[in-house]
Amino acid sequence: MTVQGSISFVVGEEKKLTDVLSESDVMPLLKSVVGAGLDLAAIVDTAGEPLWFFAPGETRPGSMLPLGAAQECRPIMLSGDTVGRVHLSAGGEIDPALLRFLARVVGDAVNSMVQTNLKRMMVTELHTKVVQMSYDELLEKNRQLSASEQKYRELAEHLEVRVQDRTAELKQAYARMLQQEKMASVGQLAAGMAHEINNPLSFVLSNLKTLEKYVSRFTELAGFYEEQVAQAGSDAVTRCLQAKRSELKIDFILDDLGDLFTQSHAGAERVKKILSDLRGFSHIDDAEHSQLDVNAEIERTLSVLSSEIPGDAEITRELAEIPLVVCRGALLCQAFLNIIRNAIQVKPHGLRLRIRTALHANDHITIVFKDNGPGIAPDIQARIFEPFFTTHEVGSGMGMGLKVAYDAVTSCCGTITLSSKEGQGAAFVITLPINGRCNE
Amino acid sequence: MIEYDTEAGVMVIKLVYYGPALSGKTTNLMCLHDLLPCGGRGNLMVLDTARERTIYFDLLPFFITAPSGLRIKVKVFTVPGQVKHDATRKAVLQRADGVAFIADSQVRENLNNATSFENLEQNLALVGLDPDKLPLVIQYNKRDLPGITPEDEIRSLWRPSGVPLFFASALEGWGVVDTFECLLRVTYASLDGRYCLSESHGLSAQAFTCGLTCPEVSPGLQESSL
Ligand SMILES: Nc1nc2c(ncn2[C@@H]2O[C@H](COP(=O)(O)OP(=O)(O)OP(=O)(O)O)[C@@H](O)[C@H]2O)c(=O)[nH]1
């Protein structure tokens, strides 16, 4: 855990005498002892080499061997080891007892200095060591912290992206939900209205029939009267009757009556069919997943859309015999409706739409909607199934149409693809599995 | 190992007395200092203490010279047992060659013993020493006191670990040298494996232990004093 550039101590490391003593520690001592009448005072290492010395008039002690003079040595101990000696020498005149005494004093002084300095050094080193270890630990902790901070930052950054993704997803889901809810409520409203209209319509229809019957009886009665009058031979009454008859334009009325009844009948029947298409389209009466005749659903969708289909549009159907598929009818019809409506919107005039169904390998069916519209540019082809994506003018739709179609088809385990070349129309191909149960 | 300088022929070994506060680590060293002849050792160095609590460490150095001429210094340290001096404990523990764990025998100290031992294992790992391989002996001190955990209990507690166990009273001066001798033996065994003390330096386990504890009769010291 040692950091580069830091000082490294090991508690208990060996010390040399020169580590523990400095010149400023010993020189005053050596000088003062020489002042007491000595020739030389020195501190030598274990090999006898002088580390520090004081000898008046000499720059080098030459050899430590005294020139026939008196000398005294005292060992210097460093944590129990002899690491050097105090060396004193003097000319012959000095009292040997004094020399011994001085040697003891200097020796004790140096030894206690060594002791004190050593302790001080060890404490300092220990402090340094502790500080350094704490510092290293701090560095390490800091490193770990910044590493984890980095991790958190990345996490946070990713989180932001993920939150954005999620938000977009949620927004889309919400929009789809809105749209589906709207569809559902429109469907429900339509179905409800259809139901409400159906009852009065039924008695309108049946009353119409009764009325026709009644009217025919009146006609018959009128004819009978005329016949009887003619047989009675009263010309005046006959003339009077004929005048009234032509005044009331009864001949025309009798002629028109049949047409009126036929047209009213046809009209009411049409209303009835529209209502049933509406109910069928909304699949309000169906279970979630039901067996669907795709061809019939296409017809139904076209019939619901009939008012939106421009007069000059040419819609051709090539509907092959295909088996029933299990699907959510409302969604599928919605998908068809949105695709057809999209085709109408992109080509309001002269639309030619071909709708073709086919069975493939007894395994899946395809439904192709091919139009002669402006086509879809390659750069936006990938985006048309996105919600809110629209090339139509603002206000003409929410841009949800194809997204809903996409969701509808995928929820039936199908796929929807687009092939289009700009300027050459677009073809939407829906593929639905026949046996595939939807696991949605 | 503090230092092994083959050129200078010096080996400096570190032994550490570890344990909870007031278990008698410093007293152990003082006792060794008093009981062992001064021929093979230096003086006990007690760094600043605060009311007899160790705040840095104590140091008692021993010496022996192997027949090969290798000078071996054994520096015996105590650590401060107080919880707050953990950084110092770690610093002292660094590069230890052997540890004597001094436990306090008093029943009420059992938890402190356990905590301190855990702390030892943690710190060993922190300074890069393997607690399972490091030479270790355990001493239950203060056997002279009442209210101490019975020997049987302590023995059965430590038996599974296989760590040598000693009972002592550093105050009365018994068990202390035994503990130290054992620490020297297990440390020697570990060092001999790595540094070939007997093969390359002619220093046997017996010579090592005796040389450090009773230098007067140690053949190693006699040779070196020639
Ligand atoms: N009765 C008894 N007291 C002891 C014994 N050993 C040590 N003590 C006492 O316990 C107290 C603490 O001893 P120390 O040696 O300073 O303890 P330490 O382990 O160095 O403590 P720290 O330095 O704080 O970690 C002292 O008062 C000792 O006299 C023993 O064997 N018996």
Ligand SMILES: [Mg+2]
């Ligand atoms: Mg202590």
